């Protein structure tokens with residue numbers, strides 16, 4: 537199958553997963569910003585960082601796939617614990633809003649865990665995280681989700697949850 541790995545990455549964790557998968561599968565990988573034509577491929581594997589629920593670059597890239605039969609695999613990379621079903625259900629619901637129904641129905645979806653280094657964030661992202669942190673800190677603890685608690689716990693720190701073994705589940709479904 538003619539395949540391509542595309543990544544949408546701001547700080548490198550989604551790119552690192554995409555590069556590793558590219559090495560394992562011997563499939564080329566490229567940033568979404570450099571993709572012009574994807575209709576020539578039979579299978580697209582998209583690995584993108586989560587930003588406020590959205591997958592970086594996904595919507596614009598997959599818009600090109602409307603009414604095609606390209607097989608698509610989507611892997612999100614975020615801070616939230618991917619073993620928590622509430623977290624992964626939320627991510628899936630937000631992906632559904634970013635894609636046409638036919639493209640969504642043709643897609644297999646996976647969740648990988650990334651990392652964050654607050655000292656490396658750009659001004660806009662630092663400000664967004666600061667506002668989010670302060671809004672969460674003002675809520676009663678019993679109203680916080682596990683994702684909220686994780687965000688409070690890791691705020692202003694450097695954490696790295698990248699685990700290349702988690703790519704095995706994707707390796708198994710690539711044709």
Ligand SMILES: Cc1cc2nc3c(=O)[nH]c(=O)nc-3n(C[C@H](O)[C@H](O)[C@H](O)COP(=O)(O)O)c2cc1C
Pocket residue numbers: 544545546547548549550551584585586587588589590613614615616649650651652657661662664665
């Ligand atoms: C502004 C901002 C918003 C984020 N929103 C989410 C989110 O909604 N869900 C999540 O799990 N992680 C979220 N994260 C964490 C990133 O998804 C995580 O750092 C990921 O590893 C980034 O991928 P990248 O290094 O390839 O850019 C957010 C990070 C920033 C800076």
